[in-house]
Structures are given as C-alpha cells and as structure tokens.
Amino acid sequence: MTVGSMDAAQERLRRWRLVLGGEPADGTGCALSGQDAAMDGALTALYGKGDRPRTSRDRSAGLGASAPSVARWLGDVRTYFPSSVVRIMQRDAIDRLGLAALLLEPEMLEAVEADVHLVGTLLSLNKAMPETTKETARAVVRKVVEDLEKRLATRTRATLTGALDRSARVSRPRHHDIDWNRTIAANLKHYLPEYRTVVPERLIGYGRASQSVKKEVILCIDQSGSMAASVVYASVFGAVLASMRSISTRLVVFDTAVVDLTDQLDDPVDVLFGTQLGGGTDINRALAYCQSQITRPTETVVVLISDLYEGGIRNEMLKRVAAMKASGVQFVTLLALSDEGAPAYDREHAAALAGLGAPAFACTPDHFPEVMAAAIEKRPLPVPDTA
Numbered sequence: 001m002t003v004g005s006m007d008a009a010q011e012r013l014r015r016w017r018l019v020l021g022g023e024p025a026d027g028t029g030c031a032l033s034g035q036d037a038a039m040d041g042a043l044t045a046l047y048g049k050g051d052r053p054r055t056s057r058d059r060s061a062g063l064g065a066s067a068p069s070v071a072r073w074l075g076d077v078r079t080y081f082p083s084s085v086v087r088i089m090q091r092d093a094i095d096r097l098g099l100a101a102l103l104l105e106p107e108m109l110e111a112v113e114a115d116v117h118l119v120g121t122l123l124s125l126n127k128a129m130p131e132t133t134k135e136t137a138r139a140v141v142r143k144v145v146e147d148l149e150k151r152l153a154t155r156t157r158a159t160l161t162g163a164l165d166r167s168a169r170v171s172r173p174r175h176h177d178i179d180w181n182r183t184i185a186a187n188l189k190h191y192l193p194e195y196r197t198v199v200p201e202r203l204i205g206y207g208r209a210s211q212s213v214k215k216e217v218i219l220c221i222d223q224s225g226s227m228a229a230s231v232v233y234a235s236v237f238g239a240v241l242a243s244m245r246s247i248s249t250r251l252v253v254f255d256t257a258v259v260d261l262t263d264q265l266d267d268p269v270d271v272l273f274g275t276q277l278g279g280g281t282d283i284n285r286a287l288a289y290c291q292s293q294i295t296r297p298t299e300t301v302v303v304l305i306s307d308l309y310e311g312g313i314r315n316e317m318l319k320r321v322a323a324m325k326a327s328g329v330q331f332v333t334l335l336a337l338s339d340e341g342a343p344a345y346d347r348e349h350a351a352a353l354a355g356l357g358a359p360a361f362a363c364t365p366d367h368f369p370e371v372m373a374a375a376i377e378k379r380p381l382p383v384p385d386t387a
Contacts, residue, residue: 018043035080042076046093078113086113094121104129106136114140116148116338120228124277142269148236148365149268156240156369163373164215164246179204215299215376216248217241218290222283222306223253223275229338230305231275233365237337239268241372250293254286255279256311284312287320298328301375305334308349308360317349322356330375333360337368359383 010030017030018040032040073093077086090112094103103109103118104125112118122129122137129137166179182204190199219241221227221234231253241249242265250262253275264270283306294300302324310317325331333353335342342362350360361383363371374381 038076039080042073042080042089045073046089046096083113087115087117091117104133106133109133109136109140112140114144116144116229116232119144119232119272120277123228123231123272123275124225126273127276138269138273141272144232145236145268145272148233149240152236152365152369153240153243156237156372157244159369159373160241160244160247160376163376167215167377214246214248215301216250216294216296217372218250218252218293218300218302220286220290220302220304220306221251221253221275222281222286222304223255223277224279224281224307224309225277226307226343227305227336228277229340230334230336231277232272233337233368234305235268235271235275237365237368238265238271242266250290252286252290254282254289256282256285258282258286258289260289280311281306281309282312283308283310284314284317284320287317287324291320291324294324294327294329297324300328301330301332301372303332303334303372303375305337307335307343308333308346308353310346310349314349318352318356321353321358325357330378331356331358332371332375332381333358334363334371335360336362337365338362339364 013030014032014036017032018036077089081089103112103122109122119141122141126137183200183202184198186202186204187198187200190201191197192199219234219238221231223231235251238249238251241247242251249265250260251265251271253259253261255276256279259274261271261274264274283304287302287304290302294302321331333350335345335350345360353360359381363384367382367384370382
C-alpha cells in the first residue's frame with residue numbers, strides 16, 4: 001500500500017470515527033486528538049446520548065440546562081464547523097435538548113448563528129420573552145431579514161416589473177414596445193411565401209406599468225407553528241412588493257383569528273413580531289376576509305400560503321376559492337415558501353384546490369418571483385416537478 005493510499009484510508013477512518021462517536025463497537029480503532037477531539041466533544045454533547053439510557057460508559061456530558069455551558073458549546077461549534085453546519089446543529093439542539101427557553105437570555109442570542117429557523121423559534125417564544133431580551137431578539141431578526149432582502153429584492157422587483165409591463169399590452173405600440181412573438185403568431189395568415197415574410201397588419205405590444213396600471217396582491221399566510229419559515233419569507237416578500245408603486249399589497253396572517261398587518265409592511269420585522277406562531281387554523285375565515293378586500297378581481301392575485309390543515313368549514317373554503325376564480329382573481333396556493341420543500345399537508349384539500357384550477361405546491365424563495373410573474377400575466381403557473 002502506498003503512502004497516499006494509507007493516508008486516504010486513515011482519513012476515511014477518522015471521518016467514520018467522528019460520525020460513529022467512538023462507541024466500543026464502532027470498529028474504527030481510531031483515536032482522536034487535538035482539534036478532532038474537540039470537534040468530537042461538541043458532536044457528542046449534542047448527539048452522543050442517542051435514544052438509549054445513559055450508562056457510566058457514556059462519554060457525553062450533554063449540554064444540560066446551563067446557559068454558560070451552552071454558550072461555550074456554541075462557541076466551539078462556530079470554531080470547528082462552517083456556518084451552514086452550525087445552523088443545523090443549533091436547530092437540532094433546540095429540538096433534541098429543549099434549549100428554546102435559553103434563547104430568552106440576551107447573552108445566548110448574541111452567541112447563536114442567526115438564520116430563518118432561529119427567527120421562527122424566536123417568534124414562537126415572543127409572548128414569553130422578557131423585556132430585557134426583546135431588543136436583542138429584534139436585532140437578531142432584523143439581521144436575518146436584511147440579509148434576505150438583499151438576496152431577494154432586486155430580482156423580485158425586476159421580474160415583476162417585466163410581468164407588469166407585459167400584462168398591460170396595447171394594440172398600437174411604439175416600435176420598441178412591440179411583442180414580436182405574439183405579433184407574428186397573430187399575423188401568420190398574412191404570410192407571403194414569395195417574399196418569405198409576414199405582413200404584420202395587427203401589432204401587439206407591451207404596455208408600460210404606471211400608476212394607472214396596478215395589480216393588487218393579497219398574501220394570506222397561515223401562522224401555525226409548522227409554517228414558521230414560510231411566515232418569515234412571506235413577510236420579506238410582502239415588504240418588497242409593497243415597495244413597488246405599481247402593486248398594491250395586502251398582508252394577512254391567520255390561525256383561528258385573522259390579523260391584517262398591511263399597515264406594518266414598511267418594516268417586515270414589525271410584521272414578524274405581529275404574528276403569533278402556533279394555534280389552530282381557519283382558512284375559510286381568512287379567505288372570507290381576503291375576499292371582502294377585493295375591489296378589482298380581474299387585477300387581483302391572492303396567494304394562500306398554508307399546509308391546508310383546515311379547522312374551519314372545508315366546503316365553504318372551497319366555495320370561496322371557486323367564487324374568487326370565477327370573478328377573475330388569480331389564486332395561488334403554496335404549501336410552503338421555504339427552502340425545505342413541501343411539509344406534511346392535507347392532500348385531500350390540495351387535490352380539491354387543484355380541481356378548481358389552483359394547484360397547491362411548495363415554492364422556494366428563489367422561485368417565488370417567477371410564480372408571481374406568471375400569476376400577474378395570467379399564464380399557467382410554473383409548478384415545480386417535485387410539487
């Protein structure tokens with residue numbers, strides 16, 4: 001065996017040792033030292049107990065309920081692992097070890113790696129949060145929101161501005177506003193074979209979105225606990241849409257009650273702290289409110305973001321969707337607006353909505369502008385293959 005192959009074999013054993021945790025039966029026979037031993041300790045503190053009772057042979061001290069020990073652990077994982085891994089380990093620590101309550105302490109919030117899932121956890125703890133922690137929590141949430149806006153805003157505005165332009169087609173366009181694809185398709189009967197050309201007797205063009213060519217968008221967001229990441233992304237997109245003068249945006253959140261947060265859209269952090277994650281779900285009541293706010297149905301897009309577990313009146317919910325679509329409303333159903341894909345959802349309700357021409361699918365934040373552009377232009381929605 002060459003030196004290179006021996007090194008590769010040793011590296012594989014090292015990696016397996018870190019994965020398996022050094023139990024007597026792990027079979028690697030690999031000892032760790034230095035930074036590897038420190039990494040192993042951080043992993044063992046979180047994952048070492050497994051689902052079995054602890055014995056005297058378990059090396060894991062765990063994280064316990066001590067804020068100082070958790071803060072030290074957070075410092076260790078940020079030293080030894082990349083940010084993407086740190087966020088996963090933080091999430092697992094909250095889920096596996098019940099550390100959510102420790103996030104109510106300002107020094108803990110300052111130590112964590114902030115991401116969408118942490119924001120969701122903080123929002124779920126909002127009502128229990130002491131005043132001494134709220135400002136720190138808002139600072140954490142604001143950092144995540146600002147990062148998301150930087151990532152998503154420019155592309156969203158550009159995509160939707162183009163969609164608004166195309167949705168306002170005119171019959172006597174200026175030369176640079178001509179939609180050549182549609183113009184050629186509309187004039188194929190005027191094809192002159194001897195000249196191999198089409199005589200465009202009727203021009204079809206793009207209009208220019210203006211103050212008088214507005215679309216109305218209503219974001220209707222389920223704020224049950226499973227929708228936390230979707231609430232965060234939807235609030236950011238709501239603020240971006242509200243910043244576009246050619247779109248009138250309304251943001252509504254609901255559980256068994258309905259809250260209109262439109263007047264807070266200039267600051268998505270205020271929107272997020274106005275939500276209350278958890279509780280039941282009454283989609284029918286939320287859609288009834290949204291329906292009451294529609295004044296120009298043919299120029300309105302309603303986006304329902306929900307896992308569709310309805311606690312209200314199912315048949316009434318479906319009737320409202322059918323009535324809105326019949327009046328000309330573009331209705332979009334998103335099972336999730338996040339990077340994780342579709343959560344558990346009510347498949348019967350999803351199938352019923354699809355039967356009404358409102359297919360339900362999960363949507364990533366990067367794909368959301370394309371979905372909204374299609375809805376604004378009244379063309380088929382770009383439903384992902386994995387929906």
